[in-house]
Ligand SMILES: Nc1nc2c(ncn2[C@@H]2O[C@H](COP(=O)(O)OP(=O)(O)OP(=O)(O)O)[C@@H](O)[C@H]2O)c(=O)[nH]1
């Protein structure tokens with residue numbers, strides 16, 4: 237019934253928002269959180285939700301989600317797990333969920349102003365699917381195969397299979413399945429080596445449920461029936477990325493938080509470090525950094541909001557509670573040296589954060605010298621563990637850095653959460669990050 | 679020089695467990711929020727001083743008297759002591775009750791402020807504290823713990839126990855209204871009818887207070903009536919509510935002047951209903967502060 241009215245309403249809503257009338261009383265801020273798998277996205281969102289909801293002014297509440305099909309980010313469950321005794325960290329994320337909050341700002345004689353904040357949680361592996369949105373099958377295959385060729389003997393079975401294919405292979409299901417299996421095994425092996433620039437992400441972390449047929453492809457630069465079949469499947473895959481990641485959030489983010497587990501990367505060695513860096517850069521490059529007039533006009537013709545460009549970017553090194561205060565300074569400096577926003581007008585800041593603080597700083601006398609270290613309880617143990625994993629460089633690590641050891645991070649358990657997390661979650665630097673991200677809207 | 683050299687040789691990184699078990703780390707506690715201290719006003723000070731004088735001097739006097747009686751004979755002394763102890767005990771008990779009732783009223787104010795505070799933690803805590811006293815506590819407490827959203831908690835309380843209390847208060851108001859009509863019809867003189875309405879109004883206020891778990895004494899009732907008058911001003915959709923409530927309750931003793939106005943039974947009945955609503959708002963921590 238209301239069917240043919242809808243476009244009319246959409247036009248008027250969009251026009252209102254365009255001229256800023258809607259923005260006086262309400263506004264939606266979409267905050268993209270990018271981070272590779274295990275970077276700490278779920279912990280970050282849980283802590284953000286708990287700390288914002290515990291704030292008095294402005295007051296935050298969970299926002300209604302209406303009839304969208306993206307499930308709500310289950311922060312109460314994650315929070316309960318962190319607060320439990322013994323505590324548990326969130327499991328690996330295997331699906332997309334959305335965290336939506338509204339801040340109500342009281343301005344006495346005027347109506348309250350509402351700001352809606354939206355964050356997206358998703359499996360970190362999927363982040364690397366964002367660059368696929370602007371690539372066609374052949375272009376993507378070429379890039380992937382170039383990287384694969386450099387990755388050593390592990391890639392041999394898959395590369396041998398590719399070399400064995402005739403120039404114009406037929407679009408045969410068995411061939412596609414065999415290639416897909418080999419490529420997937422290769423991705424898993426590379427992940428085992430600590431690499432993270434691995435595409436497509438769903439091959440490593442499939443969505444729940446049985447895999448749809450379009451998952452069965454692999455990078456291929458040949459021609460003929462097989463190439464056509466694979467390209468079609470690739471197109472369907474890209475469509476799924478658009479549906480699950482881009483349209484709920486990433487296509488119109490206006491703030492960005494880039495989370496990077498730099499400390500673990502320092503342990504993983506130069507190859508993994510460089511790879512993680514390339515992966516983060518590629519995913520950030522896939523976002524919209526500049527306002528484009530032609531795109532804006534096109535979307536207006538489709539009766540949609542013109543896409544906004546990213547206004548602020550916070551680069552944050554996560555899990556910084558693994559090192560002491562002085563080293564956290566180095567970590568921020570290192571982040572500043574590594575991360576630069578792609579061209580555009582975005583404001584940039586760098587942080588060293590711990591979403592869920594696990595340790596306390598203390599001075600450890602080692603070899604007769606005082607060293608600033610941290611200590612905390614490791615999951616499943618009753619004793620405190622002291623940790624000084626190594627010196628954090630304050631600039632991009634050079635070859636001499638990699639000659640020293642940097643120890644793997646112990647699995648610390650979160651500090652006790654006062655009142656089950658209702659009072660917020662103990663953290664490092666989260667307030668400063670949120671302040672930077674939202675100071676102009678709140 | 680030697681310091682420089684040692685600085686250049688990095689300390690080897692290491693991770694070691696300590697020897698003794700330790701409890702889970704606690705975050706550094708946040709500073710407690712400073713509560714505004716309420717200052718004692720002049721009238722209170724003067725009244726307290728007067729009370730100390732009256733009771734202190736009376737006590738001393740009685741003490742002297744008892745000592746004299748003991749000097750005369752032990753039996754007389756014991757009897758005087760017994761009489762004095764019982765008398766002062768009863769007076770003390772009365773004061774204690776009054777004091778507790780006043781504190782309970784204060785408690786409602788505090789609870790109301792907390793339930794409507796912008797600090798979600800304080801809100802949730804206040805909600806739990808209040809619900810614990812209700813008969814529905816057993817089903818409501820787990821629900822509150824599960825909700826974890828302060829706005830939803832208030833909504834739940836308002837639609838659950840809040841609505842029940844409101845309904846019961848209205849029922850009390852209706853009964854009082856009926857009795858007021860019947861009373862006016864039965865009273866031989868308008869003056870007596872005025873007294874009756876005043877008494878019935880006062881009783882209604884106390885009934886509703888009891889419904890909310892308050893047992894006001896004399897001072898408590900006076901304070902409650904004052905609150906009811908202020909609350910009546912904010913009870914939605916009632917014109918002239920403050921006036922009405924004040925008249926219905928306070929004009930009893932001087933009903934002569936208001937006799938003409940009081941004559942209409944319909945007016946009296948409506949006043950009881952308004953009064954019930956206002957008293958419920960004054961007694962319930964869920965109403966807007
Ligand atoms: N010490 C410390 N460890 C953290 C912190 N945040 C995350 N971690 C650790 O990092 C692990 C991964 O965190 P998650 O939040 O699950 O990472 P994710 O980015 O959601 O990972 P995926 O869901 O696989 O993409 C956790 O299990 C913790 O062990 C932190 O603030 N401090």
Ligand SMILES: [Mg+2]
Nearest residue numbers: 277278328329
């Ligand atoms: Mg996750």
